[in-house]
Amino acid sequence: MAIAPDFRKDWKIALLLLILELSSRSGKSSLKRLHVIHWAVRTSNHQHQFEQTRNADVPLFAFKVRLEPAFSRAIEFAEAQKLAEWVEGDRVQITELGRSLAKQIIKNEVMQDEVAFLTRIGKSVTETEAIKLITGSRIA
Amino acid sequence: MLRFGTLQISVTTDKGVFGVRHSFQPGMNIIRAENWRGKSTILTSMIYALGMEGMLSPSQEVPLPHVLTRYIDQADGNANITESWVSLEITNGKGETATVSRAIVSSRDRRLITVRSGAALADPNNAGPSIDYFVRIRRSAVSDLGFHKFLAEFMDWSLPKAAQFDGEDSPLYLETLFPLLFVEQKLGWGRIPARFPTWLGVKNIRQRTVEFLLKLDAYEIAEEKTAVMAELSRIRSAWSENRTAAGRRATALGAILNAIPTEPVSTWPPEISPQILIPSMGGQWEQLLGHLQRLRRRFSDFQNLEIPTAGANDSEVRVALNEAENAVSGREMVLRRMLDNLESEISEADAIEERIKSLREDQRKYKDLLRLRELGSEGPVAVETESCPTCHQPVSDSLLDMGKRALPMSVEQNIAFYNEQLQLFEAVLANARAVVGASEAQVTSIRKELDEFRSRVRSLRETLTSPSSSPSIEALTERIRLQERIASLEGLADFWDEVLATFANLNDEWNSAMGRKARLPKGALSDNDEKKLHDLQTIFQRQLHSYGFGSSDERRVTISRGDYEPELADINLAADSAASDVIRLQWAYLLSLLSVGVLESTNHPGFLIFDEPQQQSVSDANFLEMLKFAAAIPKSQTIIATSHEKLGIGELARQLDSIHLWELGDGRLITKLT
Numbered sequence A: 001m002a003i004a005p006d007f008r009k010d011w012k013i014a015l016l017l018l019i020l021e022l023s024s025r026s027g028k029s030s031l032k033r034l035h036v037i038h039w040a041v042r043t044s045n046h047q048h049q050f051e052q053t054r055n056a057d058v059p060l061f062a063f064k065v066r067l068e069p070a071f072s073r074a075i076e077f078a079e080a081q082k083l084a085e086w087v088e089g090d091r092v093q094i095t096e097l098g099r100s101l102a103k104q105i106i107k108n109e110v111m112q113d114e115v116a117f118l119t120r121i122g123k124s125v126t127e128t129e130a131i132k133l134i135t136g137s138r139i140a
Numbered sequence B: 001m002l003r004f005g006t007l008q009i010s011v012t013t014d015k016g017v018f019g020v021r022h023s024f025q026p027g028m029n030i031i032r033a034e035n036w037r038g039k040s041t042i043l044t045s046m047i048y049a050l051g052m053e054g055m056l057s058p059s060q061e062v063p064l065p066h067v068l069t070r071y072i073d074q075a076d077g078n079a080n081i082t083e084s085w086v087s088l089e090i091t092n093g094k095g096e097t098a099t100v101s102r103a104i105v106s107s108r109d110r111r112l113i114t115v116r117s118g119a120a121l122a123d124p125n126n127a128g129p130s131i132d133y134f135v136r137i138r139r140s141a142v143s144d145l146g147f148h149k150f151l152a153e154f155m156d157w158s159l160p161k162a163a164q165f166d167g168e169d170s171p172l173y174l175e176t177l178f179p180l181l182f183v184e185q186k187l188g189w190g191r192i193p194a195r196f197p198t199w200l201g202v203k204n205i206r207q208r209t210v211e212f213l214l215k216l217d218a219y220e221i222a223e224e225k226t227a228v229m230a231e232l233s234r235i236r237s238a239w240s241e242n243r244t245a246a247g248r249r250a251t252a253l254g255a256i257l258n259a260i261p262t263e264p265v266s267t268w269p270p271e272i273s274p275q276i277l278i279p280s281m282g283g284q285w286e287q288l289l290g291h292l293q294r295l296r297r298r299f300s301d302f303q304n305l306e307i308p309t310a311g312a313n314d315s316e317v318r319v320a321l322n323e324a325e326n327a328v329s330g331r332e333m334v335l336r337r338m339l340d341n342l343e344s345e346i347s348e349a350d351a352i353e354e355r356i357k358s359l360r361e362d363q364r365k366y367k368d369l370l371r372l373r374e375l376g377s378e379g380p381v382a383v384e385t386e387s388c389p390t391c392h393q394p395v396s397d398s399l400l401d402m403g404k405r406a407l408p409m410s411v412e413q414n415i416a417f418y419n420e421q422l423q424l425f426e427a428v429l430a431n432a433r434a435v436v437g438a439s440e441a442q443v444t445s446i447r448k449e450l451d452e453f454r455s456r457v458r459s460l461r462e463t464l465t466s467p468s469s470s471p472s473i474e475a476l477t478e479r480i481r482l483q484e485r486i487a488s489l490e491g492l493a494d495f496w497d498e499v500l501a502t503f504a505n506l507n508d509e510w511n512s513a514m515g516r517k518a519r520l521p522k523g524a525l526s527d528n529d530e531k532k533l534h535d536l537q538t539i540f541q542r543q544l545h546s547y548g549f550g551s552s553d554e555r556r557v558t559i560s561r562g563d564y565e566p567e568l569a570d571i572n573l574a575a576d577s578a579a580s581d582v583i584r585l586q587w588a589y590l591l592s593l594l595s596v597g598v599l600e601s602t603n604h605p606g607f608l609i610f611d612e613p614q615q616q617s618v619s620d621a622n623f624l625e626m627l628k629f630a631a632a633i634p635k636s637q638t639i640i641a642t643s644h645e646k647l648g649i650g651e652l653a654r655q656l657d658s659i660h661l662w663e664l665g666d667g668r669l670i671t672k673l674t
Helices: A009-023 A031-041 A042-055 A068-082 A098-109 A112-121 A125-138 B039-049 B146-156 B174-180 B207-211 B218-252 B289-303 B314-378 B410-464 B473-519 B527-546 B579-599 B620-629 B646-655
Strands: A028-030 A084-087 A090-092 B003-015 B016-023 B027-035 B072-075 B079-092 B099-103 B112-117 B131-133 B159-161 B169-171 B255-257 B277-279 B285-287 B556-558 B566-567 B607-611 B637-642 B657-667
Touching: A009 A031, A009 A042, A009 A068, A009 A084, A009 A090, A009 A098, A009 A112, A009 B112, A009 B314, A028 A031, A028 B079, A031 A042, A031 A068, A031 A090, A031 A112, A031 A125, A068 A084, A068 B566, A084 A112, A098 B646, B003 B039, B003 B072, B003 B607, B003 B637, B027 B072, B027 B620, B039 B099, B039 B473, B039 B607, B039 B637, B079 B473, B099 B174, B112 B146, B112 B169, B131 B146, B146 B174, B207 B218, B207 B579, B218 B255, B218 B410, B255 B410, B277 B289, B277 B410, B277 B473, B285 B289, B289 B473, B314 B410, B410 B473, B527 B620, B579 B607, B579 B620, B620 B637, B620 B646, B646 B657
Parallel strands: B027 B637, B027 B657, B607 B637
Antiparallel strands: A028 A090, A084 A090, B003 B016, B003 B079, B072 B079, B079 B099, B099 B112, B112 B131, B159 B169, B255 B277, B277 B285, B556 B566
């Protein structure tokens, strides 16, 4: 059975590490925020919609965040492999090991589109904004 | 070819003039001395005299020790250097000799090299005039005043162009070739085949240099390959431009192109000859020329008829008006249906395009995924995909909950699957676009008909209301309409002839480019290249055997047909060989290049310089074996500096006539002259 590359374990884990490394303060983020950014970086369409929504070019509900179970599973796998860990009860933080892998990915210019997008948004997405984006679809 | 004659180093100090002078002979020259006596100084000063220190590093510093740059320590204190020079005689294959001189310490710019024709050191009375050239600055390899251009011409070398990492082309710099001719002591040993300067930015430096030295056809073959590919792609794009231009012109007149191959073909005209088709009644298609003939016939029929007056046949006009009005409403219905159709066809094509876009994105992700896994297998961190990292039970390589039955494809299978999908969808898209094109042509043609019928209705009505003695407006406009249509279709027919002529020309060019492609050898090498590389390999293996190569059976060490370096079936030679074997490999490789270089038609200048080749405690016996082999290479000059013990070398020099020993003993190299 053919699998979309998005649903390969190492793809999602790599994506998680990149989000933590490039787009989270001190490599740490809440689960909600991770889901929002993950949904934003997933495809070029999502990336476009996300940026449009943030620039307020389109209404808030145009970017419909989906909390993808596969991403949650990837977080569990990453934790089991000591690439990331849970801290302060509800936050995910990248480990040294995870960081070295993320750096390798960036250095070797793999996943360039994703790296470019995450670098572009940087660490600017706040927790409040993440919650706004998740609930935005409900306001509609 | 290049031979070294007399070398002279002269140093002026506040305590008198110092220096050294030595004449190198054809054959083998051994410079023997204890350590710290200045053997390397001699060899490095030769490199410096040729402005070749760029092969060692990008630095503009003089690569020579303090005895040539600052002071000479004497029993009565240091003698401070006020001026120092190195001069070297070089001879080429035509027997011409030139003497090059370069300042080490002087008020003169170090980037100047003075060239005198003739052996100015050995025979100063017969030396010719001198010219200054520059080195170590931009363009010194290409300018007429650049020393390296002079040196290349002196050796009868025409340096090929080499691609640079920054995309520009440069000549293959001499600095990139010298590491195969001169191995310096400090960093030169320990890499196979040698250490190349990377700062010059020349791409594929290893292949390019060996190709040039052995005069392999491989480089030209590669060039020709690139040129042929560029030509083919130029023709391909001209072809498709021509096709698009013709299509646009035809569509504007409600016609479509048929049977023009999308890609250039080998036979022209093709079996089904290309045509322009025009929609005719009842969903049929008609050829342009046939259609045109029919219109012309109708027009000439009209011309034979007198233009009727408005009142001549009132009732007939009424019937015609009725018919025309019916035709308008009929055509309008057809047009509506067709537009609906066209819309759904377009949206289908768009959907396919969207699908292809997302397939492409997924494909890109899979390529990244493969590289991710490569990183994992090379680097310290790998993401486990086959088993659970906590309990080590096998788990599927997917994050989807798929139940137990469905096994996910492997990444490679999945990539193949996507490739197939892409091919399929691209074919479907091409087809969908063709359908859209044909429908558009039909819509245009129906619209034209509709316009004609409408204007016919208009003119019929005008005819009915105009005075009965005036000429029928309907009859007049129909004639004008027909005339216009004929004129524009004739224009299209002329244009079509030009298009066909262009296709025929492109076809000729295509066939000649394909012919060039067919003449290229199958692989990257010509038969001649194969022979040279085979000889290189044979000589190489024979040497490895006699030098006591121990890391593996020497017959398994072959010369790569890709980068011409020694390779051991699927093993990294540099990592898997004992350090002393790396030295043996290097001796054998460079001496094989020299052997093949002098025995066959190549660009090899026929000299080789080794600074302290007995590294990594290679045994004395192996070392002497290497010297014997090198001394036996005919028509060559080797210069070898060594601190090997005196007796052994002396004995060897006595046995072999081709060895010229320069024994420095434990004295100093630079001695006081006056």
